[in-house]
């Protein structure tokens with residue numbers, strides 16, 4: 520069975536400039552929040568167990584955000 524990694528994904532809407540990079544990279548995890556006019560983490564991705572591949576993609580989205588608004592932390 521593939522190893523699962525438990526992560527917490529957060530997105531700071533105060534610094535998000537709604538560039539859309541995260542949503543383009545991982546539409547299953549990030550979506551445009553119409554009300555805020557910013558992106559947000561889909562509720563199911565705020566705390567989630569993912570496989571190695573998904574973890575890498577989340578870390579990529581984190582590193583590609585131009586304003587460092589995304590944090591992907593491993594949790595216990």
Ligand code: SF4
Nearest residue numbers: 535536538539541584
């Ligand atoms: S990549 Fe960063 S700045 Fe761009 S929409 Fe996502 S959170 Fe906002």
